Amino acid sequence: MMAGGLQLLALSVTVLAWGALGQGDGRWKKQVSGDATIYLGQQREAWRPLMHVAVNLTKIKDIKSSFQLRTYDPEGAIFYGDTKSGRDWFVLSLKDGVPLMQISRSGVLVNVAGGPKLNDGQWHTLEVSNQGHFVILEVDGAMGLVAGLQSKHIEEVISGDLRLALGGLLITKESMLVQFEPQMDGCIRGGSWLNLSIPWETDTDKLWPCYQNIRHGSFFPGSGLAIVNTSVFQIEREHSVKIELWGDFTKMYGAILSIRTPGLVPMFTLVADNTTKEITLSFSGHKMSLKENFKRLQLTFGTDLLEVQHDGAESKGTTKLLSPLKHSGLLSILRESQMAIGGLLGKDDVGSFLRGCLEKIQIQGKDVDLDLTLKDMSISSHSCPV
Incomplete structure (x- = not known):
């Protein structure tokens, strides 16, 4: 798989959460920036993203980043990224408590799941990086998942917009190889996200808080x-x-x-x-x-x-x-x-x-x-x- 294609996958992870609620630029387009914590289970339609943003690919320099996740929920969508208006896409979720990555590139579908269970209510650091033909997910400093994809039919992506969505999808759920329940009762908080400062946009009037301390129930x-x-x-x-x-x-x-x-x-x-x-x-x-x-x-x-x-x-x-x-x-x-x-x-x-x-x-x-x-x-x- 060429570097441009892998860039899509890694970038989907890296521009995850600019956290704190800031000043909005309109009633239905509030901006979210900073490194505060975001609750993914905000009330909305099941598959509808909580936040979204579009980034020009030429502005993206770094393809390595990390964020933290805390949940007791064994299943749900964390984030989504795509190019070509959704023809190529990447989804990170949990299923049965373990990470699940699903990738679509030029009609080729790949999914890989495994690593430690993350639904223990503790904060876990997830880091995603692009290394050659592989996208690597590390969990708490240890190897979690490795996904590789190479084909002569895969097209290089060097221009256009990268769309990102948090807590939902911008494609139909039927496009995925592995189905899962979308809503994630969990929180993410900021880490190291590329070199970008472009805020997320959300049409939610008020973001629900993440509680400092939680218990199972x-x-x-x-x-x-x-x-x-x-x-x-x-x-x-x-x-x-x-x-x-x-x-x-x-x-x-x-x-x-x-x-x-x-x-x-x-x-x-x-x-x-x-x-x-x-x-x-x-x-x-x-x-x-x-x-x-x-x-x-x-x-x-x-x-x-x-x-x-x-x-x-x-x-x-x-x-x-x-x-x-x-x-x-x-x-x-x-x-x-x-x-x-x-x-x-x-x-x-x-x-x-x-x-x-x-x-x-x-x-x-x-x-x-x-x-x-x-x-x-x-x-x-x-x-x-x-």
Whole structure:
């Protein structure tokens, strides 16, 4: 692969993040510059870039740079770069927690994935450089990925614009060889980026902050909910349905969980009040309150009853609530019902949405990844502020 083609790949990495929000040159074209931290999970359409910029290739001198990334998210787009208005392109993302580079040059597709898992919530330094026919990604000073491409059909790129985009793509997702979920609940911060000082442009009025300290979990800011497709968990094959929630329930406020039957009747709600330190559970006409300080709540829906178990550092308890439905009626309805985490189904009242952090959510013993649900984008799927 010729140097001009490799320059495209390395440059896509290097002009990543001029971080701090500066003065805008228009309502929809604010500029972002400096070395501050940028949150990639900003609310927008799923594949739409958070920021973008176009740079004349003749102005680019350095083809080596580095930046830092922090996330608990195993999957998402970090940045994109292209020439020829998208005919040649480069994408860096995470999939299963490890870096994934995808390259398209003159119709030739290359993808390479590997290296250490980066979704541990720690800051990692990524450096990309062009060495001959290869693009090399180093992670924390050690070799991460090497991608090489050489063909007599590849055209040299020596003029025109290099388009860059952060947190999204400027091509269709179907163009990629390896598919992934786009939204990245993560942050990047500045490092060494070529010799350029051209700012990013964004049409976002206000950039969301990156919190200084985070922990693993799903953060609900009180402005939306996530609807879970229960068919993913194959509950129709089971004799019971088990839902487990972890977190500090004394610090939550609003609806944690709600289930609505096909007839739009609320069957189950779980609501927290951090002022009274009380959890209120409503189920098929029954209502109960939990005031103990616990960190884990397990709900097991059987053929004709709901079993509630909770435990923490100070207390454990088990309660059984009988359903008015007999035999297998409860599970049959549950399999066809809608389930929401972080709000009450059928209500748009902001006051009903959950404010707080759920450290872990499981259905039938499997972790629920909120990125795979129909969720409000204000919800951070993989991290909570400390």
